[in-house]
Amino acid sequence: MIEERGRITTVESDGFWVETIQRSACQVCVAEKGCGQKLLHRLSGKTALIRVLPGNCDMQLLKAHDQVVIGIPEDVVVKGTLLVYLFPLLTMIGAISIGTLISSNDAIVLTSALIGFILGGVLVRLHSWLNKNNHRVHPVLLERLVPSSEHRVLSE
Numbered sequence: 402m403i404e405e406r407g408r409i410t411t412v413e414s415d416g417f418w419v420e421t422i423q424r425s426a427c428q429v430c431v432a433e434k435g436c437g438q439k440l441l442h443r444l445s446g447k448t449a450l451i452r453v454l455p456g457n458c459d460m461q462l463l464k465a466h467d468q469v470v471i472g473i474p475e476d477v478v479v480k481g482t483l484l485v486y487l488f489p490l491l492t493m494i495g496a497i498s499i500g501t502l503i504s505s506n507d508a509i510v511l512t513s514a515l516i517g518f519i520l521g522g523v524l525v526r527l528h529s530w531l532n533k534n535n536h537r538v539h540p541v542l543l544e545r546l547v548p549s550s551e552h553r554v555l556s557e
Contacts, residue, residue, distance in 0.1 A: 402472045404543060407451070409467045415534060416454045417463055417542075419471055454534065456541035468546040477538050484528065489521030496520070 407421035453471050455463070463469075496517020500510040532538050 402474055402543075403478060404470055404472045405540075406468065406470055406546075409463060409465055409469060410450065412460070412463050412465060414460075416452055416539075417460075419451050419453050419469060419540075421449050421451060421471075451540055453540045453542055454536055456536070456543065458542045458545060462545060463542075469542055470544040470546065471540045472543040473540045474537075481538070485525055488525055489518050492521030492524070493518040 405421050407419035409417050410420050411418040451471065453469075493514050494517070496513040497510060499517075500513025503509060503513075
């Protein structure tokens with residue numbers, strides 16, 4: 402399970418949105434100071450918004466600005482990456498094959514390649530929409546960290 406810490410930005414009826422800071426592999430990279438990635442990351446402060454399903458957590462306890470830990474299985478990341486990047490290319494190659502069977506005209510082959518690529522992208526988007534609430538392919542809440550305001554009250 403890949404885990405990431407983040408902050409809740411919006412709570413909805415069937416899930417919530419978490420803002421995470423995208424981290425590169427700077428902590429384990431050998432190049433360390435010879436690479437400009439860490440500096441660019443500090444300057445841009447790039448964040449990502451991720452839709453998260455509640456998992457086994459009670460949605461009533463979640464509020465905006467709560468710190469949480471979310472997780473997603475590694476195999477979902479690998480399969481999702483293959484689906485998003487490889488499937489449109491495969492549909493494009495299939496469409497090129499069909500286009501060359503129909504005609505040897507370059508314009509027809511190019512048009513079929515474009516249609517195949519767009520069709521692959523549309524099918525990936527359809528798959529994403531159909532799996533909108535699938536707990537198996539979406540990040541889920543693993544842990545709600547104690548907000549700083551509650552932490553102060555508990556320690557007093």
